[in-house]
Amino acid sequence: MKKFTIKLWAVLLLMLVSLQTFATDNEYGLKDNIQDGVILHCFDWTYEQIKEELPNIAAAGFSAVQTSPAHPREPVGAAWYMLYQPYDYKVGENGLGTKEGLTELCTEAHQYGVKIIVDVVANHTNGNLSYVASFWQDQSLYHDYQGGINYSNRWQVTHGRIGMWDLKTEDSRVQEKIKEYVAELKSCGVDGIRWDAAKHIGLPSEEDTFWQNVPDQTMYNYGEILDGTGGDDTVLFPEYQKYISITDNQYGNHFAASFNSGQVNESVGNFNQRKAATNKLVYWGESHDTYCNDGGESKYISQNNIDRAYAVVAGNNGATALYFSRPFETAKSSIKVGVKGSTHFKDREVAAVNHLHNICAGEPNYYVHENGVAAQCRKSGAVIVLGSGGNREVSVTNGDGKGNWVKAGTYTDQVSGNTFTVTASKISGKVGAKGIAVIYEGEPLPPTPPAPSNLPACATWQEGKTFCYFENSSSWAGPIDAWVWNSNGNMYASWPGSTEHISKVGTHNGKDVYLWSIDKGVFEPTRIIFNSNKKPQTDDLDFENGAYYNASSEKVEVVSQTTGVQLHPVAGESSAKAMIYNLQGQRVDANYHGVVVCNGRKYVQ
Incomplete structure (x- = not known):
């Protein structure tokens, strides 16, 4: 009997080890515990858009994806901030998709080992109670303090309005409704919750049991705390972290600002210097708050400098890191629900950092x-x-x-x-x-496969030209000027440059596309700035012949050049026939009908 017991325990132990290995490892090296991995914020993307990118998201090393709020009503094309003014607390149809769409996304994501986090706005509803569901029109569900907020006054932080009606989160009626909403999200397959405006929701020591009662502790939970609590952070940070992880926005923001000025920051963290535990912190290079709001401090920092900040903060042990998919618009009111943002997250400098984070999980830094x-x-x-x-x-x-x-x-x-x-x-x-x-140490990143082009048909190779394209993705008022230079001097006499060599060649997603072009050999640029009569302007862009830039200072892609095809007839045939496409899948020679497969896409002529 004793031998049987020992053998049984050995088998159970082996099964447990095997299950743990299966749960924490997959072919992408993603982490089962979201806190151990990194998060991609697909801000305002539809569920379908996220689902289409799941293979790339997993390959880039993201263990989780964060969506925008899932409550009902706000349609595609609504301003992004309307999703942060809840109509009701249930999963409903909005500009991101339907409840069924969210469920399908979760199911598909789990096939790749990717977890889904949904943003939940529990601190407040709308600024006008006529725009909320009937249950939430009861004013007894809200704090009655209507004065301004002194952010050094903790009571005002947890009871004041941030432009919307502030929910009485200590009220059991409020807690029960939001708890039901979390349970509904979980039933869809959602793995975690991001709690918006978490610092505005009180703690048990402040006679508010929301954090004690509402979050499902079998899910991942983190809360947005910007700058501090408004009280004694050394006391309140640890109390929040009994229930949720929290954001340390200042750490990443300071690195972004430092790299933007060409400097290296000396910081090893911010909130962890105020008694927050690093293993329950969330870092970032930027967030939707720093990018989308009026005066957002990161929207005019280049993607590359944000990537540098992200690389440093994601290199830490214990804390997770969030990577923000930038919208292509920058004005607050122009950023819309349901519009897919940048897919720069796939680039090697981001993916390699993620893989390092995953491989080194648990190692000190x-x-x-x-x-x-x-x-x-x-x-x-x-x-x-x-x-x-x-x-x-x-x-x-x-x-x-x-x-x-x-x-x-x-x-x-x-x-x-x-x-x-x-x-x-x-x-x-x-x-x-x-x-x-x-x-x-470990498996290297696979070579980056050529991806289907995102370029419009008007972006084509210009033989015999030095050229590039500019998409006015932020709808700047015209005219568009180019300022061009190299180490020997400037091409144009004075700032902001000239419209002389710029022509509009088409549109892409409703945005004008411009070609800057000169004869080869006239001038050899190393840098270029596009601007709208001085302001706004792009960053100093590294010039690459054939590059396609946008108003966010991103090099989206480089136009491919078809170099030629030599044809040899098959034995018994008098001639050889072919259709030629460039790497954008664009037809170069249209003499013959047929089918071609390019980067996994089938084109029929």
Whole structure:
């Protein structure tokens, strides 16, 4: 009997280990615990748009996707902030999709090991109670304080209105309704909740039991706390973290600002210096608040500088990190529900950071900042970020320089492919053009496959020309000028440049597309700025022949060049016939009918 018991325990232990391995690992290396992984914020995307990108999301190393609020009414095309003024607390049809669509998204996401987080707005409803469901029109469900908020006064923070009616979250009627909403989301397959305006909802020590009673602790929960609680953070942060993880917005925001000015920040965190536990923090390079609101501090910071900030904060152990998919519009009222944002998350400098985060989960980190370089050193790898520029040789201290951090050896940078040498004391190599290098032990990132083009048909190769395209994705008022230069000087006499070589060639998603073009050999640009009579303007863009830029200073893609095809007749045939397409799937020669497959897409002529 004793031998049987021992054998049974051995079998059960083996089964448990196997189950744990299955739960935490998959072919993408994603983490079962969202806090251990990283989150992609598909802000205002529809459920269907997210579902279409799931293979890319998983391949890029994101363990979770965050959606916008799922409550009913606001349609496609509504201003984004209307979803943050709830009509009712139930899963309903809105500009993101239906309840069935959310359920299908969760089911599909789980096939890839990706979790789904839904944004829940529980602090307030609308600014006008005639625009909420009948249950929520009862004024006894709301705090009656109507004065302004002094953000150093904790009581006002938890009882005052932020432009909308402030729910009495300590009221059992409010708690029960929102708890039912969370249960409904869970029944759809939702894995986690992001609690909007969490600092405005009180704690048990303040006679509000919302956090104690409402969040489902079998789900992942994190709350938005911007800057601080308005009270004693050293006391209130730990109390919030009994129930939810919380955002440390200042840490990532400060890094974004530093990289934007070409500097390296020395910070090792912000909220964790006020007694918040790092393993219940959420970091970011930017968020929808910093990008979408009027005066948003990140909307005019380039994507690359945001990526550098994200690389540093996501290099930490314990904290998760959120990567924000930028809308293509920048004006607050122009950012709309149901409009898909940037897919830059697929780029190697982002994906490599995510894979490092996942591979090194549980390993401590040591932050190094020296000579204009930032590095997060782990046991199994490191992320190295330049304060400015790219294509630069670096040599930074390996953690404390005593052989306790990245293992000595030769590594390949997963972003550029450059070689890095690691000794007990130093990490040395060349950081590529993106300004971000990632080295780690483990399976390398697969080569990036060519993706179906997102370019419009009007963006074509210009033979014999030096050229690029600009999409006025933010609907700037015209005319559009170009300011062009290289190390020898400027092409045009004075700022803001000229419209002389710019012509409108078409539209894309309702936005005008412009071609800047000169004869080859006239001038060799290295930088270009597009602007609308001085302001607004793009960042200094690295000029690449054939590049397609947008108003968010992103290089969306490079127009492909068809180099030619040589035809050889099959034996017995008098001639060879072919249809030729470029990498955009655009027909180059249209003499013959037939079918061609390009990047997984079938084209019929």
